Amino acid sequence: MSADIRSQTRTASRTPDLIVPALLGGLILLYFVVPFAAFVSRAGTQNVLAGLSTPEAQMAIRNSLLTAPISTAIATIFGVPLAYVLARRSFLGKPIVEAVVILPLIVPPVVGGAMILTAVGRFTPIGSVAAAAGIPLTDSLIGVILAQTFVAAPFVIITARAGFGAIDERLEQSSRSLGYGPLWTFWNISLPLARGAILAGIVLTFARAIGEFGATMMVAYNPRTMPTRIWVDFITGGIEAVVPLALALLAITLAVIAAIHRFGRVPTVIER
Amino acid sequence: MILELDGISHRYGEEVAVRDVSFGVEPGELVAVLGPSGCGKTTIVQSIAGHVHPTSGRVLLRGEDVTGDSPESRQIGLMFQRSTLYPHMTVGENVAYGLVPRNIDGGERRETVATFLDLVDLEDQRESYPHELSGGQRRRAELARALAPQPDVLLLDEPLSGLDRALRERLQQEFVRIQRETGVTTLFVTHDQEEAMTMADRLVVMADGTVSGIGTPRALYDSPPTAFIASFLGRSNSLESTVVGADPLRITLGGRNVTVADYSPGCAKGETVSCHIRPDQVWLNGDRGNGRLSIPGEVVQVTDIGRRFDVTVRLESDEEVLVEHGGDPPSVGEVVDVSVPTNDLTVFGEQVEDQ
Numbered sequence: 030m031s032a033d034i035r036s037q038t039r040t041a042s043r044t045p046d047l048i049v050p051a052l053l054g055g056l057i058l059l060y061f062v063v064p065f066a067a068f069v070s071r072a073g074t075q076n077v078l079a080g081l082s083t084p085e086a087q088m089a090i091r092n093s094l095l096t097a098p099i100s101t102a103i104a105t106i107f108g109v110p111l112a113y114v115l116a117r118r119s120f121l122g123k124p125i126v127e128a129v130v131i132l133p134l135i136v137p138p139v140v141g142g143a144m145i146l147t148a149v150g151r152f153t154p155i156g157s158v159a160a161a162a163g164i165p166l167t168d169s170l171i172g173v174i175l176a177q178t179f180v181a182a183p184f185v186i187i188t189a190r191a192g193f194g195a196i197d198e199r200l201e202q203s204s205r206s207l208g209y210g211p212l213w214t215f216w217n218i219s220l221p222l223a224r225g226a227i228l229a230g231i232v233l234t235f236a237r238a239i240g241e242f243g244a245t246m247m248v249a250y251n252p253r254t255m256p257t258r259i260w261v262d263f264i265t266g267g268i269e270a271v272v273p274l275a276l277a278l279l280a281i282t283l284a285v286i287a288a289i290h291r292f293g294r295v296p297t298v299i300e301r
Numbered sequence: 302m303i304l305e306l307d308g309i310s311h312r313y314g315e316e317v318a319v320r321d322v323s324f325g326v327e328p329g330e331l332v333a334v335l336g337p338s339g340c341g342k343t344t345i346v347q348s349i350a351g352h353v354h355p356t357s358g359r360v361l362l363r364g365e366d367v368t369g370d371s372p373e374s375r376q377i378g379l380m381f382q383r384s385t386l387y388p389h390m391t392v393g394e395n396v397a398y399g400l401v402p403r404n405i406d407g408g409e410r411r412e413t414v415a416t417f418l419d420l421v422d423l424e425d426q427r428e429s430y431p432h433e434l435s436g437g438q439r440r441r442a443e444l445a446r447a448l449a450p451q452p453d454v455l456l457l458d459e460p461l462s463g464l465d466r467a468l469r470e471r472l473q474q475e476f477v478r479i480q481r482e483t484g485v486t487t488l489f490v491t492h493d494q495e496e497a498m499t500m501a502d503r504l505v506v507m508a509d510g511t512v513s514g515i516g517t518p519r520a521l522y523d524s525p526p527t528a529f530i531a532s533f534l535g536r537s538n539s540l541e542s543t544v545v546g547a548d549p550l551r552i553t554l555g556g557r558n559v560t561v562a563d564y565s566p567g568c569a570k571g572e573t574v575s576c577h578i579r580p581d582q583v584w585l586n587g588d589r590g591n592g593r594l595s596i597p598g599e600v601v602q603v604t605d606i607g608r609r610f611d612v613t614v615r616l617e618s619d620e621e622v623l624v625e626h627g628g629d630p631p632s633v634g635e636v637v638d639v640s641v642p643t644n645d646l647t648v649f650g651e652q653v654e655d656q
Contacts (some may be wrong), residue, residue, distance in 0.1 A: 203379055206353075207447075208401075210373050
């Protein structure tokens with residue numbers, strides 16, 4: 030409590046210095062808030078619950094809740110080790126690896142989807158083999174996961190890398206000298222200390238994955254996820270029709286972020 | 302010899318950090334590696350710990366070549382200048398951390414942790430987190446963590462450098478006490494010559510990536526083997542002079558010829574050498590007799606440092622000599638005689654100076 034009071038008085042005493050940046054920042058905030066408020070105000074005119082109870086909406090929610098966590102898990106399991114390597118080693122070709130990591134961010138999602146199609150589409154060698162084996166990589170939930178992972182994974186990689194980079198390497202050296210091999214040192218020291226950054230990355234990746242539309246539309250327009258369902262609803266029913274699912278998507282994302290912050294609580298005092 | 306370095310050289314890319322470093326440490330010894338920052342001390346520590354793989358040379362522990370071994374297999378305790386206590390573990394958990402890989406379990410682990418926390422006087426902080434400790438407590442907790450697995454060699458890399466003077470001096474004594482009590486072989490890296498001389502049984506003085514001299518603090522201070530050590534260990538005046546005769550060595554100093562009796566290595570006639578003399582061995586206007594050489598000069602600066610005065614005198618050769626003077630100070634501009642004991646002169650030839 031006393032910390033809150035202190036920080037408030039500090040903010041108040043600083044306000045005159047920050048008046049210009051605060052005004053400029055306020056404008057962009059306003060620009061975020063106004064469309065959001067306008068959109069949410071439509072909710073009153075709609076029967077949101079009725080909109081969400083249609084079989085199509087139910088299926089889209091189910092598909093999104095199934096795919097986004099899997100995509101996030103895949104991105105985390107493979108992305109965090111990559112982030113660790115990037116934070117700890119310099120090697121020949123590292124700039125290229127770093128460029129590849131941000132590639133999905135700079136490529137428009139629709140184009141990313143097109144790229145995935147050219148790699149694993151139904152008529153490519155990989156895609157046709159998989160389809161013949163009964164695991165279609167496009168127009169399937171697997172296709173949705175492929176699209177979401179491609180677009181969303183860089184967030185957890187970049188954030189986790191910054192987290193590992195902020196850990197003094199000597200903490201790991203001490204652990205090695207205390208008798209732990211590199212893997213146990215990673216597990217006991219690096220991972221817990223980068224936990225906050227990794228969780229932040231997971232939140233960003235999940236939010237990006239569950240809201241993913243462009244690449245998903247290309248790779249797996251069917252089965253519908255919430256974003257593709259929203260698009261279909263918009264085409265057929267206009268703005269009013271998308272309000273229920275859009276609010277549901279927002280609610281799910283906020284709930285997940287809140288849960289991760291609540292249960293993944295890391296001690297804020299990380300002494301360096 | 303429990304620890305031995307045999308011709309260690311290391312390059313970071315093109316930059317040579319250490320060149321052909323060899324020395325050994327006996328069981329139970331406290332040896333300080335002393336040198337200015339950037340002389341390669343940390344590279345030596347990291348090579349012994351196994352976190353740096355030297356470009357060439359061998360590291361021997363317990364008589365075995367461990368150069369290619371992993372850090373976790375070396376049984377070495379390590380402590381850095383900056384705290385590496387794990388912030389997500391309590392002090393007790395930190396100290397217990399190194400016991401798990403040594404298969405010290407359950408009750409024995411608890412006992413060992415208690416023993417070592419008691420050794421560093423932190424038994425009440427067992428449940429605290431590192432950020433709740435003071436700077437000195439953190440150092441001691443870290444020492445306990447490094448000692449608890451009972452390593453064969455303890456490496457301390459500038460462990461007290463970030464602390465204020467009073468705390469540093471207290472911890473110096475405490476570290477020495479703990480080292481005596483545990484008997485752990487300790488290699489201690491520092492840039493602080495006073496700290497090194499206070500704590501260590503022996504010094505390894507490094508300069509520019511090479512070993513400049515090895516010996517007890519007193520031996521290195523009294524008869525420095527190199528010009529670098531003469532000027533680095535304590536304060537020293539360096540005067541340039543020319544050899545006018547060999548065997549016995551005769552040199553010119555301040556325009557006068559002096560015989561340096563106990564200097565054996567041959568210097569050729571006409572060679573330029575450097576003479577080192579401690580400021581407390583030089584007198585002002587004092588005794589001219591027995592083995593002292595008097596050189597006139599002008600006082601250019603007088604600094605009152607409480608117990609004594611630091612008087613800087615410029616000689617006719619334009620060289621400056623620092624004199625630690627106890628009595629009434631001369632005034633600036635006064636012409637004085639600087640009295641130098643010729644027996645305490647340390648002479649270094651060119652080739653040594655060049656290294």
